[in-house]
Amino acid sequence: MKTTICNSLLLSFIFLFIGCANDNTTVNTTGTDSELPVLPVITLNNYYADIVNQVSQEELNNTLQIYELFGNKQTGSNQLEQVQAWIENTYTDLGYTDVKIHSFPFENTSSNNIVITKKGTKFPDTYVILDAHYDAVFKGTNDNGSGTAILLELAKLFKDIDTEYSLKFIHFSGEENGLIGSNAYVTQEVIPNNMDIRLVFNIDQVGGAVGKNNVLVCEKGTANPGIVKQASEAFTLALAEAAKLYSSVKTEIGNAERSDYIPFENNGEIITGIYEKNGDSNPTYHLETDLLENMDLPFFTEVTKATAGAMLHFTGAEEKVF
């Protein structure tokens, strides 16, 4: 009986923390290896807004042009290796020092995920992961040059910002072949190292279709019960709120499916993601016409701003004191 009382007291505390989550305490949940993160409370932060407003449509356009020029990007191709080198160089040129390759077997050869880590100030062993696949069915400027370009844009914005939580940018390969790269990463890195992950935020095909009234779907994880599901929903609602505060993009809430967050979700992690609405019915979906000229660049720029705003909150970006 004593145990029961203690447990219900603990549960009350946990729900108290969910209800008024505005500090950085983490609470261990009983019976699982997961921790309930403090959920972000999204209110407009003018310092964050100044950073978000540095997002440049021109630069995004340039990045997408470069990505497109590499040609077709199937996993295992020479072109994809060249894209990999370009992504690595972009980070090292920005001054990132922890740029690692994670190799995994693919058919008779191997392919590479690219993992960039930036240490947090307060919780250096707890990670917010922002990921996007960089392989494609053909040239794939929308699917998934769009996700690739957002990571590179945020890498630039976050370079000189301290964050409370550690941040990992991960560019996955093998997504179009069945989430092979992300599955390998979870199996070979996350599980053996018992990696403490606050959130996985996946970006896949968010460039929109030219001439359409494009809408962004914020995707919550639904596979895990209890606290993980609750936290995933809360982060996803926070993401939609950040989109409203830091961009003009229209959002809807949907369910996560068929992209690189799924192996993490299967491992019990808290996930969220973004995907353009009607992505599968985009006339260029998985075709040779998936090109920059068929994307909605102003929409994509606003999506990038929404992502930047949300990530500043999710990582606990610290305001610089001058």
Ligand SMILES: [Zn+2]
């Ligand atoms: Zn994709």
